[in-house]
Amino acid sequence: MTTTIEVFDPAMCCSTGVCGPSVDPELARFEADLRWLGTQGASVTRYNLASEPGEFVARPVVAAMLADGGEDVLPIVLLDGKVRFSGTWPSRTDLAAPLGITVPAVGADLLASTSSDACCTPTEQATGCCAPEEQPTAAQTASAGGCC
16 A cells, blocks of 8 residues: 655745755755655655645644644644644655655765775775775875775
8 A cells, every 4th residue: 555645835935945046955855855755655745835725724634733833833744644744844764764664874885984084885995996005095085086
C-alpha cells in the first residue's frame, strides 16, 4: 500500500523556496526531501494556502488546527490522513522514519577515512589511488581544488 503524504504549506509564492529575491534553504531542502520520498514509493501532494484554500477547508483536521492556532501551525504534514508534523519543516529522516524507510548516510564512505588530513575514500586508499605516502595535505588539496 502506498503511503500518502499531504503537506499544507503557508501562503507563499511557491513551495520550492527558489522564488523571489532570496532562496529559503529550508524550503529547498524540504522540497528535495519530499521528491526523494516520492522516489521511495510515497505519494506526495502539496497545497498552498494562497492558491488552494479550499483544500485546507476540505480537511477537517487542518481546518480545526488553523482555527485554533492560526497560521503558526503551518506547515501541516499528514501521513495517510493523520497529522504527523505541524509548525515545522521536518527533516528527511523525520519524514522517512514513520514510513519504515531508511535514509542512507550522506558521504559515509568519506567519513571513514583513516587519516585526519586524507581526502580519499577507503576504496581509493585500498586501490592505491591515494596511497598513504601520496595523500595530499589539506592545504595541497585546497590549492589543487580537489583530490586524487
